Amino acid sequence: STTCNQGLDKLEVTLPKGIWLGFDFSDAHPDLPALYLKGGSIIPVGLPLQHVGEANPSDDLTLLVALDESGKAEGFLFEDDGDGYEFTKGNYLLTHYVAELQSSIVTVSVRKAEGSWKRPKRRLHIQLLLGGGAMLDTWGVDGEVLHVNLPSEEEVSKLVSTSEKQFKERLEKAIQIPDVEDEVSGPKGMELSRTPIELKSSEWLLKVVPWIGGRIISMRHFPSGKLIIH
Structure with missing residues (x-):
């Protein structure tokens, strides 16, 4: 949004043509951007980390899946040791994930994999976005x-309606992000205390909330004076 000082709970979101499915990580907040995944996309998501050194290849992997008009989606995940240049010698793993809907069943699989890096033994969590x-x-x-x-379509409609209601309730109960240091009780991601x-930079001013995964609140472009995200 380019509307200054207007929270997510009051904004009317305008999106490009196509399927865009909203989602969040149970941290929806009026002062944070809305998240949407375009239909036809698969996004790999890992556990929250402070730096690559904390990563464990056996950690659970989540795939967020948003089907397009044809009931298909795809996405890629690149992995390597996280240090050094062995990836230039082929020591990496590039996985091409695909999803397809047939007869009310969505099948998610690996279409192709490249590189000599061995696939870690880990659990895979599929989250199929339905909207809302x-x-x-x-x-x-x-x-x-x-x-x-x-x-069934009726059951999907009920799931979406329930989710939208819960989303609205979370926004209504959320405490606004403080502009000054102030201790506020509550779970991380909903109430903040920093x-x-x-x-x-010479052209940009970014406001970031560290406690919510480094989520960007706003981006101001100095030369034009425009607020790109809020």
Whole structure:
């Protein structure tokens, strides 16, 4: 949004043409941007980390899946040791994930993999976006074929309606991000107790909330004076 000082709970979001499915990580907040995944996309998501040194290849991997008009989606995940240049010698793993809907069953699988890096033994969590923040979940093993059974259109509609109601309630109960250092009780991601950090360059000013995964609150472009995100 380019509207200054207007929270997510009051904004009317305008999106490009196509399917865009809203979602969040249970941290929806009026002062944070809305998240949407374009239909036809698969996004890999890992556990929250402070730096790559904390990562463990066996950590659970989540795939956020948003089907397009044809009931298909795809995405890529690149992995390596996280240090050194062995990836230039082929020691990496590039995985091409695909999803396809057939007869009310969404099948998620690996279409192709490149590189000599061995696939870690880990659990794979599929989250199929339905819209309005609603999701269908299934668990399996990375590298194997997983299936998600779609309920009837009526049941999907109920799931979306319930999710939208819960989303609205979270926004209404959220405490605004303070502009000054102030101790506020509550879970991380909903109530915060630290001042947002400002990152400046010659042309940009970014305001970031460290406690919510470094989420950007706003981006101001100095030459034009425009507020790009708020």
